[in-house]
Amino acid sequence: MIRMSRVIISAINLTKYFPVQRGFLERLISRKLEYIRAVDGVDLEIKEEETFALVGETGCGKTTTGRLLVRLLEPTGGDIFFRGIRITHIKGEELRKLRRHLQIIFQDPYASLNPRMKIGDAIGHPLEIHDIAKGREKRQIVLEMLEKVGLTPAERYYELYPHQLSGGERQRVVISRAMILKPDFIVADEPISMIDVSLRAKILELMVDLKKEFHVTYLFITHDLATAKYISDRIAVMYLGKIVELATTDELFSNPLHPYVKALISAIPRPGPKAERERLLLRGEIPSPINPPSGCRLHPRCPFKIRICSKEEPKLLEKERGHYVACHLY
Amino acid sequence: MKCLLNINELKVYYFTRRGVVRAVDGVSLNISRGEVLGLVGESGSGKSTLGISLLGLVPPPGRVVGGSIIFDGIELTKLSADEFAKIRGRRISMIFQDPMTSLNPLMKIGDHLMETIMIHENIPKNEARERSIKALEEVGIPPERFNDYPHQFSGGMRQRVMIALAILLNPDLIIADEPTTALDVIVQAQIIDLLNNLRKQYNMSILLISHDIGVVSEIADKIAVMYAGHLVEMADVDVIFKDPLHPYTSALLRAVPLIESKYEKLYYIPGSPPDLVNPPKGCRFHPRCPHATDICRTREPRTVSIEDHIVKCWMYCDTYE
Amino acid sequence: YWYYQVYIKPKEVIVLGTIDKITVLDPAKAYDFFTWEVLNNIGEGLLKYKPGTTELVPGLAESYEVREGGRVYIFKLRKGLKFTDGTPLDAEVVKWSIERQMHLKLDPSWLVTAFVEKVEVIDKYTVAFHLKRPIAYFPALVATVPYFPVSPKAYPWDEAKDSTVGIGPYKVVKWVRDVELRLEVNPDYYGPKPKTKYFIIKFYKDATALKMALEAGEIDIAWRELLPTDIVALKKEGKFNVVEAPSPYIRYIVLRCNQPPFDDVRLRRAIAAAIDRNRICEKVFKGLVTPLYSMVPMGMWSHIDAFKDEYGERNLELARELLREAGFSEDNKFKVELWYTPTHYGTTEADVAALIKESLEETGMIKVELKSAEWATYAAEYIAKGVMPIFLLGWYPDYIDPDNYLTPFLHSEHCGHLGVFYSNSDVDELLEEAMIKPTREERQALYEEVQRILARDAPLIPIFQGRLFLVCKRNIKGVVLDPIMLLRYYLIYKD
Amino acid sequence: MLKAYLIKRALMTIPTMLILLTIIFLIMRVLPGDPVAAIVGTKAPPEVIQSVTRRLGLDQPYHIQYINYLSDLLRGDLGRSMIWGRRPVIDEIMDHFPATLELSISAFMVSILIGIITGTEAARKFRSKFDQVLRFYGILTYSLFIPWFGIMLQLIFSVYLKLLPVGGRIDPFMEPEKITGLYLLDSILTLNIPSFFNALSHLVLPSITLGVYISGVFTRTVRSNMLEVLRKDYITAARARGIPENVVVYRHALKNAFIPILTMMGLQFALLLAGAVLTETTFSWPGMGTFLLERIMYRDYTTVQGTVVFIALLIVSISLLVDIMYAYLDPRIRFR
Amino acid sequence: MKRTPLSRTIIPPLRKIRRLNLSEYWIAISGAVIIIVVSLMAILAPLIAPYDPIETVGDSLEPPNTRFLLGTDNIGRDILSRIIYGSRISLSIAFLASIISMIIGASLGLLSGYIGGTFDTTLALIMDSMYAFPSIILAIAIAYVLGPGILNVTISIGIVYIPVYFRMIRSEVLSTKESLYVEAARAIGASDRVILLKYILPNVTASLPVVFSLNATDAILIEAALSFLGLGLPAPTPDWGFDLKNGYHFITAGYWWPVTFPGLMIIITALGFSLLSEGLSEILNPRLREV
Numbered sequence A: 001m002i003r004m005s006r007v008i009i010s011a012i013n014l015t016k017y018f019p020v021q022r023g024f025l026e027r028l029i030s031r032k033l034e035y036i037r038a039v040d041g042v043d044l045e046i047k048e049e050e051t052f053a054l055v056g057e058t059g060c061g062k063t064t065t066g067r068l069l070v071r072l073l074e075p076t077g078g079d080i081f082f083r084g085i086r087i088t089h090i091k092g093e094e095l096r097k098l099r100r101h102l103q104i105i106f107q108d109p110y111a112s113l114n115p116r117m118k119i120g121d122a123i124g125h126p127l128e129i130h131d132i133a134k135g136r137e138k139r140q141i142v143l144e145m146l147e148k149v150g151l152t153p154a155e156r157y158y159e160l161y162p163h164q165l166s167g168g169e170r171q172r173v174v175i176s177r178a179m180i181l182k183p184d185f186i187v188a189d190e191p192i193s194m195i196d197v198s199l200r201a202k203i204l205e206l207m208v209d210l211k212k213e214f215h216v217t218y219l220f221i222t223h224d225l226a227t228a229k230y231i232s233d234r235i236a237v238m239y240l241g242k243i244v245e246l247a248t249t250d251e252l253f254s255n256p257l258h259p260y261v262k263a264l265i266s267a268i269p270r271p272g273p274k275a276e277r278e279r280l281l282l283r284g285e286i287p288s289p290i291n292p293p294s295g296c297r298l299h300p301r302c303p304f305k306i307r308i309c310s311k312e313e314p315k316l317l318e319k320e321r322g323h324y325v326a327c328h329l330y
Numbered sequence B: 001m002k003c004l005l006n007i008n009e010l011k012v013y014y015f016t017r018r019g020v021v022r023a024v025d026g027v028s029l030n031i032s033r034g035e036v037l038g039l040v041g042e043s044g045s046g047k048s049t050l051g052i053s054l055l056g057l058v059p060p061p062g063r064v065v066g067g068s069i070i071f072d073g074i075e076l077t078k079l080s081a082d083e084f085a086k087i088r089g090r091r092i093s094m095i096f097q098d099p100m101t102s103l104n105p106l107m108k109i110g111d112h113l114m115e116t117i118m119i120h121e122n123i124p125k126n127e128a129r130e131r132s133i134k135a136l137e138e139v140g141i142p143p144e145r146f147n148d149y150p151h152q153f154s155g156g157m158r159q160r161v162m163i164a165l166a167i168l169l170n171p172d173l174i175i176a177d178e179p180t181t182a183l184d185v186i187v188q189a190q191i192i193d194l195l196n197n198l199r200k201q202y203n204m205s206i207l208l209i210s211h212d213i214g215v216v217s218e219i220a221d222k223i224a225v226m227y228a229g230h231l232v233e234m235a236d237v238d239v240i241f242k243d244p245l246h247p248y249t250s251a252l253l254r255a256v257p258l259i260e261s262k263y264e265k266l267y268y269i270p271g272s273p274p275d276l277v278n279p280p281k282g283c284r285f286h287p288r289c290p291h292a293t294d295i296c297r298t299r300e301p302r303t304v305s306i307e308d309h310i311v312k313c314w315m316y317c318d319t320y321e
Numbered sequence C: 001y002w003y004y005q006v007y008i009k010p011k012e013v014i015v016l017g018t019i020d021k022i023t024v025l026d027p028a029k030a031y032d033f034f035t036w037e038v039l040n041n042i043g044e045g046l047l048k049y050k051p052g053t054t055e056l057v058p059g060l061a062e063s064y065e066v067r068e069g070g071r072v073y074i075f076k077l078r079k080g081l082k083f084t085d086g087t088p089l090d091a092e093v094v095k096w097s098i099e100r101q102m103h104l105k106l107d108p109s110w111l112v113t114a115f116v117e118k119v120e121v122i123d124k125y126t127v128a129f130h131l132k133r134p135i136a137y138f139p140a141l142v143a144t145v146p147y148f149p150v151s152p153k154a155y156p157w158d159e160a161k162d163s164t165v166g167i168g169p170y171k172v173v174k175w176v177r178d179v180e181l182r183l184e185v186n187p188d189y190y191g192p193k194p195k196t197k198y199f200i201i202k203f204y205k206d207a208t209a210l211k212m213a214l215e216a217g218e219i220d221i222a223w224r225e226l227l228p229t230d231i232v233a234l235k236k237e238g239k240f241n242v243v244e245a246p247s248p249y250i251r252y253i254v255l256r257c258n259q260p261p262f263d264d265v266r267l268r269r270a271i272a273a274a275i276d277r278n279r280i281c282e283k284v285f286k287g288l289v290t291p292l293y294s295m296v297p298m299g300m301w302s303h304i305d306a307f308k309d310e311y312g313e314r315n316l317e318l319a320r321e322l323l324r325e326a327g328f329s330e331d332n333k334f335k336v337e338l339w340y341t342p343t344h345y346g347t348t349e350a351d352v353a354a355l356i357k358e359s360l361e362e363t364g365m366i367k368v369e370l371k372s373a374e375w376a377t378y379a380a381e382y383i384a385k386g387v388m389p390i391f392l393l394g395w396y397p398d399y400i401d402p403d404n405y406l407t408p409f410l411h412s413e414h415c416g417h418l419g420v421f422y423s424n425s426d427v428d429e430l431l432e433e434a435m436i437k438p439t440r441e442e443r444q445a446l447y448e449e450v451q452r453i454l455a456r457d458a459p460l461i462p463i464f465q466g467r468l469f470l471v472c473k474r475n476i477k478g479v480v481l482d483p484i485m486l487l488r489y490y491l492i493y494k495d
Numbered sequence D: 001m002l003k004a005y006l007i008k009r010a011l012m013t014i015p016t017m018l019i020l021l022t023i024i025f026l027i028m029r030v031l032p033g034d035p036v037a038a039i040v041g042t043k044a045p046p047e048v049i050q051s052v053t054r055r056l057g058l059d060q061p062y063h064i065q066y067i068n069y070l071s072d073l074l075r076g077d078l079g080r081s082m083i084w085g086r087r088p089v090i091d092e093i094m095d096h097f098p099a100t101l102e103l104s105i106s107a108f109m110v111s112i113l114i115g116i117i118t119g120t121e122a123a124r125k126f127r128s129k130f131d132q133v134l135r136f137y138g139i140l141t142y143s144l145f146i147p148w149f150g151i152m153l154q155l156i157f158s159v160y161l162k163l164l165p166v167g168g169r170i171d172p173f174m175e176p177e178k179i180t181g182l183y184l185l186d187s188i189l190t191l192n193i194p195s196f197f198n199a200l201s202h203l204v205l206p207s208i209t210l211g212v213y214i215s216g217v218f219t220r221t222v223r224s225n226m227l228e229v230l231r232k233d234y235i236t237a238a239r240a241r242g243i244p245e246n247v248v249v250y251r252h253a254l255k256n257a258f259i260p261i262l263t264m265m266g267l268q269f270a271l272l273l274a275g276a277v278l279t280e281t282t283f284s285w286p287g288m289g290t291f292l293l294e295r296i297m298y299r300d301y302t303t304v305q306g307t308v309v310f311i312a313l314l315i316v317s318i319s320l321l322v323d324i325m326y327a328y329l330d331p332r333i334r335f336r
Numbered sequence E: 001m002k003r004t005p006l007s008r009t010i011i012p013p014l015r016k017i018r019r020l021n022l023s024e025y026w027i028a029i030s031g032a033v034i035i036i037v038v039s040l041m042a043i044l045a046p047l048i049a050p051y052d053p054i055e056t057v058g059d060s061l062e063p064p065n066t067r068f069l070l071g072t073d074n075i076g077r078d079i080l081s082r083i084i085y086g087s088r089i090s091l092s093i094a095f096l097a098s099i100i101s102m103i104i105g106a107s108l109g110l111l112s113g114y115i116g117g118t119f120d121t122t123l124a125l126i127m128d129s130m131y132a133f134p135s136i137i138l139a140i141a142i143a144y145v146l147g148p149g150i151l152n153v154t155i156s157i158g159i160v161y162i163p164v165y166f167r168m169i170r171s172e173v174l175s176t177k178e179s180l181y182v183e184a185a186r187a188i189g190a191s192d193r194v195i196l197l198k199y200i201l202p203n204v205t206a207s208l209p210v211v212f213s214l215n216a217t218d219a220i221l222i223e224a225a226l227s228f229l230g231l232g233l234p235a236p237t238p239d240w241g242f243d244l245k246n247g248y249h250f251i252t253a254g255y256w257w258p259v260t261f262p263g264l265m266i267i268i269t270a271l272g273f274s275l276l277s278e279g280l281s282e283i284l285n286p287r288l289r290e291v
């Protein structure tokens, strides 16, 4: 049964081009600018209280999409709506207020904490910035939060510095910092990929628990399909700045449509007895996002390509109910 | 199958300022000719240290402090630097984790290969060149890229070059330390397939090191599991998956999200990996083990082998005192 | 040197080391001792001193006569002389050279303009100087560098310029400023040829480098000048010849007498009384220089120890008394800045300043702050503008006459250039009178009077009189050190 | 690709140069003292002062002076000395520049030789006694007071042992025929053996003084860069291929370590020049350093300005050269 | 391409250094000891100096003896006393100059790096140009402009070192600015001022001590060089460079002590600072420390 729910955040034709870094003189010499098309026309809708996974290989634009959605990056084109309000270009005080509702957790727990700030202060800082609590009150809230994420005794952890913590503990700190404002929407950008295997499950579980408690919506970014499958309600697969397929988790795994998604699924190493498996393997590697292939971006690597693939870009269309795919084969 | 490599009670320690890191602490294992052994374990469990010690390249302040490594009848730990250099690259070669940094950025791809051949074999330049080109073709790199520099290659291509370098002199043993960790899934699958093919073709032994039990299971015949410098379990792939004995192994298998498993709750191992300067007394896994008993906390378990299945856990030692 | 010259016989070369500098090889601009010395070796005046004496003998002029009671001097030039650039020397050239001096009005030009009214060509080889008033010592002036004829081809009319064109016994064959000046015998010189074919001057940064070069055998002669300690040591050691001669070089302090605080004559006198000349001579110069009690150096006619007569060698009591009169005391110290220039007078200068400070402060009522400025600033800016209340200076004579030690300092018309703002019409009159008096006796009385006034008013305080030292290898001969102090390179040879 | 890079890099020097020139211009304007007084002396009448001021263009407003200054430079005119002989500044510079160049090159070679060998060996024997000694050497030489060190060498080798000359560049009459102005090179080119040895003997002490001073920095740079490179994966990978240790260190590692060292060297050029000023004064070496110092003391306005401009030009060209070498050495730039 | 996580290069707070192990940190410790001894000399100068440094108290050029432990100089001043008082000058110039350049250089670097854009480009170009210029020549020029005197020498040395701090801080700011924790701060809604002061500033100052003491080394040497070249302090201020220069003149006459002791003091003090700098950089640089 699909619960009817409201859309919390949506993007329409979202694009982000990064100019290729050039020196100040180079800019004077030649006018031609090259762009990295990190995100190139992404449409998506994320519903209230769901966990939406964004999957794809390195450099396909997942992180950029996440950052765009929480307005850490200025989009080049397209629109972003938060609860139906257009937030594409808001600035200043308005944006700062918005930040209470949109949060992000970064991949690298080692780099996302200020090494010169105590854990407690780091977590409590958002409260101060948004004038929610100060001093003792703040400390109380932070301590509660620390308990919740399992950093006990909280009093001790409050006084520690990030380097005194392990990766898993740091990621919990980062999560508490994001949660302390009780936001509505959190982008979790590969929150477990830099954590020891044995500790990943714990972080995932924590995230799931917190979600229940705070009623947040996650955009869960990962390159690992298995993790996405474990945690998410719906999945979107990206390739070179575009979403190629979007469906509910079960649907995607049971009935992948796009050749890229099929390849991705079949490439996952499967633990267990070495059974001879049929693999759908793509040739080569992802091309540069500076000059992506014309037409369908997968066509140079696609075993099923037809003539139109190199000429026309396929649109993301609803193939079955809730199952979108961008491929000329369908 | 004939035993190619025999490691016995190997101890490799790092003498750091913080104290002695017992990275490999009494590990014994065998690899037969043509066999692929997968070595898994969490980060910091000593896998790489074990691998690199087979080449005599443990970086200072690390040292092999005990045990023996017998490779094809040669005691490696006793070799002089010169003698060891003759074995490296020729009889034992290595593939590293990060293909982006494992090639000298100032040298052409071809020169890497030619240099290796010409150091080990006294052959004319053009012959070395031909053989290098052949090795590159073997891993799927066209000859016209012979004179390119590493930065002109993508990650997967570089890892192919590394593999070409490893198989170049047709060694008996290849140590592959996380050869696919830095690569994307699809490229990873390509490399795994390549390794699988080459291995069949050349009948080489491979020591495949990885923290990803899934990757290992794709190639390996046998799997060895390391925890905090100890080898805790070793058995055939199928056996490990079907019937893991050590609590750590089974915990590890249940902690990773698997694509097949449906919505079941993930299991996590409580606590965190030990600090190897001050490892826990007794069984090193005991603080995190659900089955830990008193003896686990005080005495290190013996290694027992049940048929071909080796395990280091008190639960399987028939006789405690 | 151990692998010495391969091309040239050692005897043909003499290397002289110095820490002096050539400023500009132009008689119209050069106004420093060393450049004059070089110009005297590569050029020549109409008259010149006979080496070792103060007697003037014909130079480029073969004879001269005095007319109109000393107002007109007529010189007969030698015939057939030419400059090293080929320009022949004649009366027109002499006229041009002097008029150029008068036109450019650079530093040394006053030696011409103060005396000469005009120059007249009488015939090709006869030239007449019309003076503003009769000058008894004009022949001595004519022997000075500003009166040297120069080649109009080599020097521009309206600008000073370096030129190596000369007419003297040596000609310049190579010159790299502050590195080396290489002289070679001038084949066209009318007089006897120098005995040494090449005379090389090497320039050193400081006296220590000079001493090292001497020790290492790089130079044959060290001239101007080794440090007193080194000279004392060398004299004792006896490895080198140390040639010494009294010198009319004097050092003195100037007090800014037209502005507070030194417009108060009591303060000037207090300073004059407090200075300890002996300490400076002994401590800094190891007794190689002599305390001086007048601006006119010892050994020159008309010298009297005026300051000694006025204050004694040193009179701290008098100094204190004067200070007290001027309103100062131990608690209310007279504070003053003492200026010196750290390199121009050699490295000893800082020590001289330090000892002056010390001896003044011994009164217990003076507090001295030492200040220093590099020579360029010191000379061009501070001195003439009266920036510094007390400062150290030195004087080398332009010509050998007491007038040159008194008029430039005390005549109100001239003294401002030297930072002395003294104005006393009696002194002016005395000096002017002395200038034209024909006999030495008459002049001497006047100069003695001036010296006494000087000691009383103390706008300047003499400190010491120098000695010349030249250190050379034992085989160097022909060194003549005489009152004009300029070394004649052309007399020097190797044995 | 490479050519485009080089052109771009060359164009990059323009703003740097312009900024340097502007700074120099500004500094020269605030120097105390009146350049006109330096030329005409203290007794000159006002009309002479005026005419000289006009001739020097000092009566113009500053921005005009600035434009004139730049346009003169563009024409390669560094002006004429303001005092004394009014020689063209460029001639004066050319009298002294070869001396500095010769000293710098030989000191540089001394320091590179010492630096590379000691640095590499120290890195190889990281944390050993040997390493500690070499590190101390690096620190000590950095703290060396050049004049003191130079004086000690002079005393020992020249004054007491009389082995080498105290100072100067060459003995009189020993100068080789002028081709490049570098005595050693010229005497080789003209096959003038005595001159060669004479010049060499003069060069030994100054270049050792300066070379040792710089070498410490090199030892440290080479050491730390080698440490870094020796830890790189491709070094381990090379070892794992059985490449002999010396080849690994001196071929693979040194070449890679050399690229950052090269950049460092470009920057160290300033240190070299700074050291050269002190070395030159200590050894009466007739180079740019002594020359510049003297002229600063004499307030020879235009000469100082011209010389500083020349040094600035030199520095900019050196850094350009370094970058070109960098590009040549590093295929990542060469084949972009 | 994956960027390397920044945390690996971030310098840990000093407190992480556990025990100060003498043998490991001998470089830093010996540097610190030298500096402390010289500083004590400076502070206690009036108490420990046997004579007034600018008074002639003995004969000139007395060799070291029981009355004058290090002998006297050419006008009979006690060299030991001059050296002791000289440490005041040297150290205060070194410290003051370094502080001047640190304050100006670091704050300019911080702003320039954070603001970026044309402002940054221009400032960076200017600073780079200054940096590439031989420090001593620059210092000579400035010292000449300002004239001799303690303050002037301090200022000229101070100005010369501004680019060193500027470059260091700016490059740290540039990389810190890109770091995840700064982005995280932005994500929680922190303002630029808060980010600059609470997130960037504390993280870019770690190498300041290293640069500071290296700077002090250079300041000592440049001060001595300026005095040596006659651009430093006026006589009779007790100053090592000045005394060295002065003593240098008597060396050829066989008087070794006036040149040796001031020279040694310059080198020892400079050595103290550079040892400290090297030692600190080792302690603060985790990459070298790790092993």
Ligand SMILES: Nc1ncnc2c1ncn2[C@@H]1O[C@H](COP(=O)(O)OP(=O)(O)OP(=O)(O)O)[C@@H](O)[C@H]1O
Pocket (backbone or CB within 6 Å): A018, A019, A036, A037, A038, A039, A056, A057, A058, A059, A060, A061, A062, A063, A064, A065, A223, A289, E001, E002
């Ligand atoms: N700030 C930036 N400036 C320039 N290029 C950028 C920037 N951020 C990302 N890119 C580029 O945009 C593309 C997409 O990057 P993004 O980080 O979104 O990928 P990703 O899917 O998150 O990859 P990964 O799995 O490696 O995290 C890449 O080619 C990347 O190099």
Ligand SMILES: Nc1ncnc2c1ncn2[C@@H]1O[C@H](COP(=O)(O)OP(=O)(O)OP(=O)(O)O)[C@@H](O)[C@H]1O
Pocket (backbone or CB within 6 Å): B014, B016, B021, B023, B041, B042, B043, B044, B045, B046, B047, B048, B049, B050, B059, B060, B061, B062, B211, B276, E291
């Ligand atoms: N050069 C070294 N110096 C000091 N300690 C080291 C060094 N290399 C490794 N270690 C320590 O030795 C232990 C084992 O390290 P090793 O690299 O062998 O682990 P690993 O199993 O390969 O881990 P990973 O999965 O992260 O590669 C770790 O605790 C590590 O900190």
Ligand SMILES: [Mg+2]
Pocket (backbone or CB within 6 Å): A062, A063, A064, A189
């Ligand atoms: Mg990402």
Ligand SMILES: [Mg+2]
Pocket (backbone or CB within 6 Å): B047, B048, B049, B177
């Ligand atoms: Mg490893």
